[in-house]
Amino acid sequence: MQPELFGTISEFPFVYDKGFYAGATLEQNKTCKNCKEKDCLTFLQTATNKHHYLCSYKFDNFLLCFNEKKFMINGMILENNRTIPEGRRFKREEYLVNQIEIEEKVTRYAKTENFISQQISSNIERNFEVFHDIKNALAVVQKCADLFIDKMQGSDFQEKLRHTPIEITDLYDALSLVNSQLGMMDVLVNIESISQGTKNPVNIYRMFHRLNKLFAYKAKDKNITIRWKDDGQIPFTEAYQSLEFIPIILLDNAIKYSAADSTIWVDFHKTNSEIVVTISSKGKTIPEDERERIFEKYERGNDAKLGGDKGIGMGLWLAKQILLKHGSDIFYYPTEGGQYGNNNFQFKLKI
Amino acid sequence: MDAILISIGVPLIVGAVNFTAKKIYESITGREKTFFWQDKREELTAIHTPIGFDELKRRTRILVIDNEKTFPTELFTSNGYFIEQWEKVKDLNKLLRGEYDIIVLDIMGVAKEYSEEDGLGILEAIKKENPSQIIIAYSGGSFDISKQRFWDLADEKIAKPADFLKIKGTVDNLIKKKFTPERYIDSLITLLQTQNISDREINKIKTDLSKLLKGDKKKDVKDIFKSIADNKGMFEKLIGLTTTILKFFQ
Numbered sequence: 001m002q003p004e005l006f007g008t009i010s011e012f013p014f015v016y017d018k019g020f021y022a023g024a025t026l027e028q029n030k031t032c033k034n035c036k037e038k039d040c041l042t043f044l045q046t047a048t049n050k051h052h053y054l055c056s057y058k059f060d061n062f063l064l065c066f067n068e069k070k071f072m073i074n075g076m077i078l079e080n081n082r083t084i085p086e087g088r089r090f091k092r093e094e095y096l097v098n099q100i101e102i103e104e105k106v107t108r109y110a111k112t113e114n115f116i117s118q119q120i121s122s123n124i125e126r127n128f129e130v131f132h133d134i135k136n137a138l139a140v141v142q143k144c145a146d147l148f149i150d151k152m153q154g155s156d157f158q159e160k161l162r163h164t165p166i167e168i169t170d171l172y173d174a175l176s177l178v179n180s181q182l183g184m185m186d187v188l189v190n191i192e193s194i195s196q197g198t199k200n201p202v203n204i205y206r207m208f209h210r211l212n213k214l215f216a217y218k219a220k221d222k223n224i225t226i227r228w229k230d231d232g233q234i235p236f237t238e239a240y241q242s243l244e245f246i247p248i249i250l251l252d253n254a255i256k257y258s259a260a261d262s263t264i265w266v267d268f269h270k271t272n273s274e275i276v277v278t279i280s281s282k283g284k285t286i287p288e289d290e291r292e293r294i295f296e297k298y299e300r301g302n303d304a305k306l307g308g309d310k311g312i313g314m315g316l317w318l319a320k321q322i323l324l325k326h327g328s329d330i331f332y333y334p335t336e337g338g339q340y341g342n343n344n345f346q347f348k349l350k351i
Numbered sequence: 352m353d354a355i356l357i358s359i360g361v362p363l364i365v366g367a368v369n370f371t372a373k374k375i376y377e378s379i380t381g382r383e384k385t386f387f388w389q390d391k392r393e394e395l396t397a398i399h400t401p402i403g404f405d406e407l408k409r410r411t412r413i414l415v416i417d418n419e420k421t422f423p424t425e426l427f428t429s430n431g432y433f434i435e436q437w438e439k440v441k442d443l444n445k446l447l448r449g450e451y452d453i454i455v456l457d458i459m460g461v462a463k464e465y466s467e468e469d470g471l472g473i474l475e476a477i478k479k480e481n482p483s484q485i486i487i488a489y490s491g492g493s494f495d496i497s498k499q500r501f502w503d504l505a506d507e508k509i510a511k512p513a514d515f516l517k518i519k520g521t522v523d524n525l526i527k528k529k530f531t532p533e534r535y536i537d538s539l540i541t542l543l544q545t546q547n548i549s550d551r552e553i554n555k556i557k558t559d560l561s562k563l564l565k566g567d568k569k570k571d572v573k574d575i576f577k578s579i580a581d582n583k584g585m586f587e588k589l590i591g592l593t594t595t596i597l598k599f600f601q
Contacts, residue, residue, distance in 0.1 A: 135491030139421035197508030
């Protein structure tokens, strides 16, 4: 839920991320507006399971979690709050609330949020039904392509693929990319589909490298070169099918936000127990206060928004979700300092 | 006289020691272990299957149920797999009896006559009747949250569209991981246990099966279960599972 939407549902003022928002009926408390400590923002960053927080001005704050987003109703005074000075209590009496009232309202907000989420999912599902037909049509095209390659010389399909003219294999690979991208849409709608099926041995190096030629076409517009670094044989790792979306997301992202005439490095190295993959590209680095948020759903860095780049802010969120399901995570770190430098995205996979 | 005493005493002492050791091991680890003789299940699964993967894939009966005919069945056939295709569920009994080792099942437009829930209903029915049946969910609708059970119940997933090598990789992995004699031996034992067959009877069946797997020509599959299968359905299930197990050894 976006804070603007929550502001229409919640009567009370609240904080979200680093901003203060008015509620539908109550403005932000003036003491909160002028507060220097801003404990509520710290609570929001560090909050875990606790629902109630008392700030240094002795106002009551209540944490709400909707899916992965955290909101905090701030600057309220519980009727049984005896720690707040009487003068402040009197001056801010419109912020007085009793425990039962706040609990009932929080429950109602959760129900409303749940209903909105369900409606969104069901609308998306309805709209996505059309993709079912597209997928079936594409499956027929894929089958025709497979049968065509099967007519080539060779003892098995892989050898036949090697004997296929390069233009046809490029087309074949492009078709596989379209298949994967369609699959990625499924995951966007139904996050559970990340871990559907069983884990099978996959080679992350090959997964990336398979896309080399296709992304090289895309990179050509900005005169970007993609280079590969690896320290020998990259072993297989057990993964769900959804891992195949990681190279698509990260290479696409790197090309989108790279400076023209630059080089993207895709680096693989193996430790005793892990494969470490780092994608580095040159461009405007992400400001420190935006770094955590770029992995959130629908979030895009301010430069990406201002730059008018196409995107809905789902790629990095999806990459993170997929890696979390593999017991891993993804991290961003800039190198070479300043506003321009190397943007590095790194993840590890257990061998 | 000494010989008689030894022949009676030694097994008794060994039995008592084994019993005590077994109880101590069980109380510490929570698992069962027999110390002086091999467990019948271990004895069974220790018999090495003589066939390699190429032969195994020829023996694996694969059925594809897909009304869109998008599965590359022809390529599987030309690559040495035993594969059959139905546009929709033609014979539910065949599926419930476990006549196919792997079923590739689409979710839409394959079984409206049998179930309102189409492919999902069929999948649920098969898994209820025959939990060891290997099923691959093959669909273009993995976005559909309401059909999540379809993916959860299936052993593997192939999302449409997919290229031949990807599909083949998934099928091969499934054959290697799940189409194993150990899996069917365990299913057979579980089935016998759920029928309240005594441990003594189960051990006798394991011994007979072990002889059969080692190539004892005198043993017949049907004779093994004759004394315990009092209903036709159960008898057929037991024979079906044993026939599958034998496929790995003959």
